[in-house]
Amino acid sequence: MKHEVKLVENRTTLILTYAVLSIALVITLFPIALLVLNSLKPAAQIVQNPLAWPETFRWDNFSRAWEDARFSQTMLNSVILTATTIVLVCTTSSLTAYVLARRKIESWKIVTFYLLGTTTAPIQLFLFPLYFGFAKLGLINNPFAVALIYTAIFSPFAVMLLRTYFLAIPRELEEAAQIDGANHWQVFTKVMLPIVSPGILTVALIIGLYSWNEFLIATTFLQGSDNMTAIVSFFLLSGQYTSDWGEIMAAALIIVLPVVVLFVLLQRRFIEGMAGGSVKG
């Protein structure tokens, strides 16, 4: 991984390199900095100058955002939806990934390509019949139904990622367990699953992130004020209920903060999972 070879010896080149990288850094952080800065300001001061340091710190932006976006309800909804999705995706995908990685069935190739195909299927291709079908069955505003939709959409990605973890396990381990008399279920749960648990954790993190942030499905299927997710509630707050940008940014920060903290703590897992999942398939 590490390059011992120096690509460039020239000092000026190195300075230029850091200059360009830093400009990119500033551009990346600028909107995020505005989000944090203005979440603490009174609306009137934002209108005057969104770049200025807060004259007074309006901590009540957060309490008003919490009230108006009904976060005590909607955050809970998001947590339940995210947790259900994580459990569903991790259990179903690890089963599938194991069978496909080890080529336990003859049709492993067809199934793999089918799943690869569905990772690229546009949501609009199945959204409309699904919506009207769910409406007929009374499944609109049902978080479990939405968790099932998320599972369908995210599990091909999870299968492909977990598959690489299963592939890394030496075959001898599995064979040894079989010789010791373990049946196929015991081999899977007692031998294979513990070894791929880091992979399952990565999948859980990324699927959790995707479900927490998801907008299109959530806004379509969870419209009732008691069922909507924090993101949908934020969307409505910022679109209709208020033009107080201090409050809106405070609401945004409340949703973003837990995600950013997790990301900073587990950056390697996030980056390798998200990048690896789409590159290695």
Add this chain to the structure above:
Amino acid sequence: MHRLYLVPTLLINVVIIFIPALLTVALAFFRWDGITTPVFIGLQNFQALWNDRVFWTALTNNLIWTGIFLTIPIFMGLLAATLLLIAKRGSMFFQVIYFLPMIIATAILARVWQGMIFSPVSGVNGMLQRMGFPTVDPLTQPSTALLGIATVDLWHWWGFLCVIFFAALRQVPQEQIEFARLEGVSFWKTMRYVLIPAIWPTITLMMIMTVIWSFLVFDFVYILTQGGPAFSSEVLSTLAYRSAFYDLAVGKAAAVAVVISLFGLVATAFYIRAQAKEFHQ
């Protein structure tokens, strides 16, 4: 027995994605408001699209979008990844920051850009106007609305590519780079003749994914402009969504979804072919 392991994943996938997808294809040949009995009308939905100015605008916008995202972010990602390779020290830090926008919900990023940057009232844009600069809110102008949205998506997206390209560049065998350096080849020529060819498979894969994703773009358009002003930033996915849920023209929406999928299908075929190589290893 291992067949059973696939049942949960495939069952959820077929019920949520596959069957509704088939229904969508069928619905494209019907007139349906989502409630009453669908009426078979043959190709009339497609004929109506053919004569619909908004459909052509949306399709053109998707193609413009694809063009933008096949060039600018890929160039930016490659450039930054190369610079990270030169810089070495701090590359992990830069990488994590560039990746940061990818983990924040699109709904939130859209509102931050809308309110804190583009807005003539509360944003940086408004501040510039008050200082006498002739800036405009790009989202309110038909000629620039799509570019305004693309700017937000570009800002949010390029860091992901940078991380992927950087990971690929680090896998290039050290000897190749060393050899080029010993021969006195300049850095840019090393890039051109050694590094880029070495990571070409990754670049191609990202380009295929870009084409697929460009026809799926929804969140930023829907939140920032709803396809406006005067349909100038409409894309196929927002057109389909609006047709189905606002105009209750589900048949027309299905027809648009079929068009989106046709574009996706070609790219998906390339995607599966590119991925298939890995499965034969």
